[in-house]
Amino acid sequence: MLKVLFNGALKTPGKLVALCLVAYLATISFVVSGLLMLLAARWVYKAMMKKAKEIETAEAEAQAARIETEKLAAAARAADAAKARTAAVAHATAAANDPAAQPAPMKQYAKSAVVVPFKTGTQ
Numbered sequence: 001m002l003k004v005l006f007n008g009a010l011k012t013p014g015k016l017v018a019l020c021l022v023a024y025l026a027t028i029s030f031v032v033s034g035l036l037m038l039l040a041a042r043w044v045y046k047a048m049m050k051k052a053k054e055i056e057t058a059e060a061e062a063q064a065a066r067i068e069t070e071k072l073a074a075a076a077r078a079a080d081a082a083k084a085r086t087a088a089v090a091h092a093t094a095a096a097n098d099p100a101a102q103p104a105p106m107k108q109y110a111k112s113a114v115v116v117p118f119k120t121g122t123q
Contacts, residue, residue, distance in 0.1 A: 012098045 009019055
C-alpha cells in the first residue's frame with residue numbers, strides 16, 4: 001500500500017501535496033495530543049496538590065479542636081476535684097465542730113491470749 005502512495009509522488013505534484021498534507025495533519029495531531037496530555041497532567045497535579053492542602057488544613061483543624069476539648073475536659077476535671085475537696089473539708093470541719101458527734105469507739109480485743117480453733121466437725 002505504501003508503494004502505491006509513494007510510487008509516483010515526485011512526478012505528480014498533486015500526489016506530493018496530498019502526502020505532505022497527510023504528514024502535516026498527522027504531525028499536528030501528535031503535537032496537539034501531546035500538548036493535551038501535558039495540560040491534563042498539569043491539571044491532575046494541581047488538583048492533587050489542592051486536595052492535599054485541604055486535607056492538611058482539615059487535619060490541623062481537627063487537631064486544634066481535639067486539643068481544645070482536652071483542655072476543657074481537664075479544666076472540668078480540675079473544677080470537679082476542687083469542689084470535691086472543698087466539700088470534704090466542709091464536711092470534716094462540720095463533723096469536728098459538732099458537739100453532739102460521738103467519737104469513734106475503741107476496738108475491744110479479746111483479753112485472752114489463747115486462740116480457740118474453729119469447730120468444723122473434722123479433725
